[in-house]
Amino acid sequence: xxxxxxxxxxxxxxxxxxxxxxxxxxxxxxxxxxxxxxxxxxxxxxxxxxxxxxxxxxxxxxxxxxxxxxxxxxxxxxxxxxxxxxxxxxxxxxxxxxxxxxxxxxxxxxxxxxxxxxxxxxxxxxxxxxxxxxxxxxxxxxxxxxxxxxxxxxxxxxxxxxxxxxxxxxxxxxxxxxxxxxxxxxxxxxxxxxxxxxxxxxxxxxxxxxxxxxxxxxxxxxxxxxxxxxxxxxxxxxxxxxxxxxxxxxxxxxxxxxxxxxxxxxxxxxxxxxxxxxxxxxxxxxxxxxxxxxxxxxxxxxxxxxxxxxxxxxxxxxxxxxxxxxxxxxxxxxxxxxxxxxxxxxxxxxxxxxxxxxxxxxxxxxxxxxxxxxxxxxxxxxxxxxxxxxxxxxxxxxxxxxxxxxxxxxxxxxxxxxxxxxxxxxxxxxxxxxxxxxxxxxxxxxxxxxxxxxxxxxxxxxxxxxxxxxxxxxxxxxxxxxxxxxxxxxxxxxxxxxxx
Numbered sequence: 001x002x003x004x005x006x007x008x009x010x011x012x013x014x015x016x017x018x019x020x021x022x023x024x025x026x027x028x029x030x031x032x033x034x035x036x037x038x039x040x041x042x043x044x045x046x047x048x049x050x051x052x053x054x055x056x057x058x059x060x061x062x063x064x065x066x067x068x069x070x071x072x073x074x075x076x077x078x079x080x081x082x083x084x085x086x087x088x089x090x091x092x093x094x095x096x097x098x099x100x101x102x103x104x105x106x107x108x109x110x111x112x113x114x115x116x117x118x119x120x121x122x123x124x125x126x127x128x129x130x131x132x133x134x135x136x137x138x139x140x141x142x143x144x145x146x147x148x149x150x151x152x153x154x155x156x157x158x159x160x161x162x163x164x165x166x167x168x169x170x171x172x173x174x175x176x177x178x179x180x181x182x183x184x185x186x187x188x189x190x191x192x193x194x195x196x197x198x199x200x201x202x203x204x205x206x207x208x209x210x211x212x213x214x215x216x217x218x219x220x221x222x223x224x225x226x227x228x229x230x231x232x233x234x235x236x237x238x239x240x241x242x243x244x245x246x247x248x249x250x251x252x253x254x255x256x257x258x259x260x261x262x263x264x265x266x267x268x269x270x271x272x273x274x275x276x277x278x279x280x281x282x283x284x285x286x287x288x289x290x291x292x293x294x295x296x297x298x299x300x301x302x303x304x305x306x307x308x309x310x311x312x313x314x315x316x317x318x319x320x321x322x323x324x325x326x327x328x329x330x331x332x333x334x335x336x337x338x339x340x341x342x343x344x345x346x347x348x349x350x351x352x353x354x355x356x357x358x359x360x361x362x363x364x365x366x367x368x369x370x371x372x373x374x375x376x377x378x379x380x381x382x383x384x385x386x387x388x389x390x391x392x393x394x395x396x397x398x399x400x401x402x403x404x405x406x407x408x409x410x411x412x413x414x415x416x417x418x419x420x421x422x423x424x425x426x427x428x429x430x431x432x433x434x435x436x437x438x439x440x441x442x443x444x445x446x447x448x449x450x451x452x453x454x455x456x457x458x459x460x461x462x463x464x465x466x467x468x469x470x471x472x473x474x475x476x477x478x479x480x481x482x483x484x485x486x487x488x489x490x491x492x493x494x495x496x497x498x499x500x
Contacts, residue, residue: 002115003040006217006228007033008048008152008182009202011086013061016206017268017296025237026053027064029203032233033216034068038075042218044114045077048182048200049084049124049152052094055362057087062094069103079104080112083123084152084182090366107150110138117221118144120174122151124183127162135172146221148178155181157190158199169193178219178226185210187217189228198228205239208270208298237295238267246277255285255299265293273301 010030015023030051037045052061072079081104083093098104105112107121118140125133140147149172155163169176169192179197187201200217202210213232220227240262244255255271262269269289273280282299289297342357 001220001222002043002117002146003218003220004044004046004114004117005033005037005040005042006046006048006180006198006200006219007203008200009050009084009185009206010047011050011053011202011204011206012065013057014053014204014206017298019296021295022237022268023061026204027061027068029214029233029236030065031068031071032235033203034071036216036231037077038071041075042077044119045072045079046119046150046180046219047079047081048150048180049082050086050182051081051084052087055087055089057094066098066101066103069098073103078112078114080107080114080119080121080150081105082107082121082150082152082182085124088124109136111141111144111147113141113144115221116143116145118147118174120147120149120176122149124152130163135168137172137174140174146177146226147174148180148219148221148226149174149176150180152182154183155179155197157192158184158188159186160184165192165197169195177221178228180217180219186212187215187230196226196228203233204236205268208239208241208300211239211241240264240267240269240294242269242271244271244273244275246273246275248276249278250275251278252280252284255280256288259285259289260292264289264297266295267293269294269297271297271299273299274303276303279305 007030010026010033012026012030013023014026016026034045051065057065069079079098081095083095083106087094093106095104095106099106107119108123109120111118111120113119120137122135137149153163154161155168156165165179169179176195179192179195181197181199184199185202185206187199189196189198191197198217198219201212201215203214203216205211205214214236215230215232218229218231220229242255242259242262244258246254254277255273259269259271269286271285271289280299280301282301285299286297339357339360342360343353
């Protein structure tokens with residue numbers, strides 16, 4: 001029998017709620033998985049993507065990851081992984097660096113043999129490039145009795161799916177016994193075309209919607225059978241979820257009474273308020289929880305309360321009209337419109353705006369470092385310019401512009417960083433920084449990863465930008481990563497002046 005640990009979505013480096021302790025928690029959760037692997041003497045640890053929360057993890061996160069991977073190497077336990085959408089870079093991947101250090105194997109179209117199991121990999125591929133994706137894998141070695149595929153994405157038949165699992169299995173040149181997946185933070189398993197397809201879930205709570213205990217999968221390959229079981233992590237940070245349904249006349253006192261029923265020491269406390277009670281001040285409740293030892297406290301008031309001061313009547317000029325006029329004056333390009341839409345999106349909570357904008361801007365700059373150069377030849381009066389203002393009006397001319405081909409241009413990191421900061425500061429000037437709440441999604445954002453050995457049509461840029469909610473961050477659906485925050489680069493013809 002061959003036994004492997006199937007884990008993923010560790011999101012190392014995520015400083016959730018802007019708390020350094022939470023950043024360390026994500027690293028320690030990964031360490032717990034590796035410690036279990038050594039204690040159980042498994043044959044391999046397989047990671048299904050999003051090892052890191054960001055494509056630019058901090059030095060401390062990298063050092064901690066290297067230390068943990070060395071624990072596996074010292075125990076002669078292979079670490080095999082694919083690249084997820086959060087950590088994907090245009091050039092070499094962090095997995096390639098770990099492979100050079102002898103600490104990891106990046107999976108691809110060529111099989112890696114673990115005892116009698118041939119393991120293949122498929123990195124995250126943006127939706128716009130999947131139609132031309134050819135599932136062409138090298139033949140299964142003669143000595144292998146089983147074949148399994150590891151990939152990252154939102155596959156059918158699970159929640160928020162946008163990847164056709166049937167097509168993958170039907171067109172694949174290899175008959176897989178199991179498909180081990182990452183991206184959806186909720187663990188689940190289904191049988192598709194006589195093949196077991198399973199998500200391992202995340203190892204730490206990346207959003208307030210992830211209430212179930214975190215953990216990983218144990219996968220056993222024996223004879224003609226594949227066994228998949230779930231093991232929880234018992235030493236992750238405690239989350240205390242307090243749900244309060246206020247009756248008429250009830251308010252802060254009732255909420256504080258409910259919070260006092262729990263032990264809050266070093267916990268993340270999430271209070272959700274519904275019902276018909278009085279208006280509340282979240283800061284009062286959060287401060288009380290912190291005083292009782294909570295690490296972090298957040299209040300989500302989901303009620304739509306009427307304005308109590310009904311006698312006061314104030315009228316204003318139409319703010320939407322003013323915004324439309326000003327946006328037209330700016331003559332925003334397609335890339336700038338993409339950022340503007342992100343900032344104005346009511347479904348994206350303020351806590352996630354800066355992180356989402358940063359990721360989209362970085363994607364544009366990695367595709368074309370001149371994406372935000374001035375474009376003086378375009379003006380608001382040009383017939384081919386379609387602005388966010390036009391779309392807000394809903395006129396027939398407000399059509400989504402077609403994507404254009406993007407050429408990758410190499411540039412220094414200093415230039416990219418300065419451009420990114422300038423754009424982000426301008427785009428998020430009216431939003432507050434912070435962390436995801438229970439209304440943010442976990443479906444992970446899309447951006448262009450490099451090829452992992454499978455053929456895709458690299459001439460087509462990713463223009464689609466659907467947002468599913470749950471990782472952290474899109475209105476979080478019951479656990480699909482993300483932060484979701486799905487982001488796909490738009491056309492690279494924006495100018496830095498667009499944000500002036």
